[in-house]
Amino acid sequence: MLGMKFAAVLCLSLFMVKTVGAKQYKFAVVPKEENNPFFQASREGCEAAAKELGNVECIFRGPKGVDVRKQDKIIAELVAEGVDGIAIAVAQSAFILDNSMKKALSAGIPIVTYDSDFETEAVNRNPNLRAAYIGTNDFELGKALGEALKAEMPNGGKVIIQSGRSDSPNLNLRVMGVRSALSGREYEHSPGKRLMGEAGWTEPTKPLYNFGSFEQALEDLKNVLNSYKQRDIHAVVAVGGWSQFLTTYRNVVEPYKQAISDKEIIIITADTADEQLVYLKDGLAHANVGQNPFEMGRQAILTLYKLATKKPVEEIQYIPMTYCTQENYQTCTKN
Incomplete structure (x- = not known):
């Protein structure tokens, strides 16, 4: 028994010496x-x-x-x-x-x-x-966001893309992935080309850039939700989780919960932080594609x-x- 204890102490001492x-x-x-x-x-x-x-x-x-x-x-x-x-x-x-x-x-x-x-x-x-x-794989992430939108709206529609910066390499790849999934086309350079009716999908504006500001991303989403009927917009795809990282996301989106449930307006967002999953549970978004x-x-x-x-x-x-x-x-x- 003493021999076993001595061996254990020796091993621990050797480990500590090695680490130190x-x-x-x-x-x-x-x-x-x-x-x-x-x-x-x-x-x-x-x-x-x-x-x-x-x-x-x-x-x-x-x-x-x-x-x-x-x-x-x-x-x-x-x-x-x-x-x-x-x-x-x-x-x-x-x-x-x-x-x-x-x-x-x-x-x-x-x-x-x-x-x-x-x-x-x-x-x-x-x-x-x-x-x-x-x-x-940012291109594949973008494609997955696009495929998630197609699962909710298989016949196409008008979509607004939200991104961070126009010169961000990874975000441009995601935007290209979204466009590729929706249009069925391959693009030589990111961020691809604005959708102009390909496979039934149209982007009425260029992507809305927030420059990493959660508040700006949420304000942009609010403006879209306030005007989606007049502008005939059917979906918002965000290639980052910006707006959903704010607790005030709920205040902005909850008035449109029935429209989200009826799929009058679709919300697809990147990232799957815990707070974002709560929004899925509560019916305040349709799908999220996450990273680790x-x-x-x-x-x-x-x-x-x-x-x-x-x-x-x-x-x-x-x-x-x-x-x-x-x-x-x-x-x-x-x-």
């Missing part, structure tokens, strides 16, 4: 914005991976709201601090490439992207720009650790999506 003696790494995760439930979940994934590994510190730092210049400044600061790797959710590809990324590459700091990648053309020009992309930001943050750190320890990584790491409706909202995000 191991090189300590500092990896940074830079979201598009900190004040967003999606990116807060990626922070939790970052911290979970750091705890798993034991000799890693997770640094989560980004602008409070979407701000390309502030994100660029934060990346430059992290490079100056000498972190061992950076995972970036790219807000705007060109500006970061012209500024902080030059410093990061010059310093030899491993870079991965998550949630939002650099422009495809930029990656093709410089294959060493980033070692990996971890996140959703926790796993993105976790895999970003695990990938940076592999790079720092000279292990191979997969360049493209797609995280599976979730598909939620009023019927399956209780189980759609469960593993």
Whole structure:
């Protein structure tokens, strides 16, 4: 018995010595914005991976709201601090490439992207720009949003698309996916072309851009709901969860609950945060297509650790999506 206790203590001591003696790494995760439930979940994934590994510190730092210049400044600061790797959710590809990324590459700091990648053309020009992309297949996410709309309205109609920025690489891919699903066409470049009657679908306006503002996204949705009958609009597809991250979403949408139930107006939205699933339960939306930001943050750190320890990584790491409706909202995000 004493021998077994001695062996257990010895093993524990050896483990502690190994952990204490191991090189300590500092990896940074830079979201598009900190004040967003999606990116807060990626922070939790970052911290979970750091705890798993034991000799890693997770640094989560980004602008409070979407701000390309502030994100660029934060990346430059992290490079100056000498972190061992950076995972970036790219807000705007060109500006970061012209500024902080030059410093990061010059310093030899491993870079991965998550949630939002650099422009495809930029990656093709410089294959060493980033070692990996971890996140959703954004084109397929957009297609899934479009297919969800078709399931509710198989004969077409007029649709408003909500997006964040016109120069956001990942959001443009989602917009292209929506258009491709509805039109049945393939587009050479994102965000595709505005729908002008293809397969019965029309976009009466260009996408409504909110620049990452939840309040603006909700105000845009409110304006559509207030005027959908006069303008003969049948659906709203949001390629991000912006408006549904506000508790006031309920106040705006609830007056139209019967119209939503009767499918006079269809609401399809990206992301499946807990608060969004409540809106499905209460009949205040038709469908959500979700991502797994926790796993993105976790895999970003695990990938940076592999790079720092000279292990191979997969360049493209797609995280599976979730598909939620009023019927399956209780189980759609469960593993």
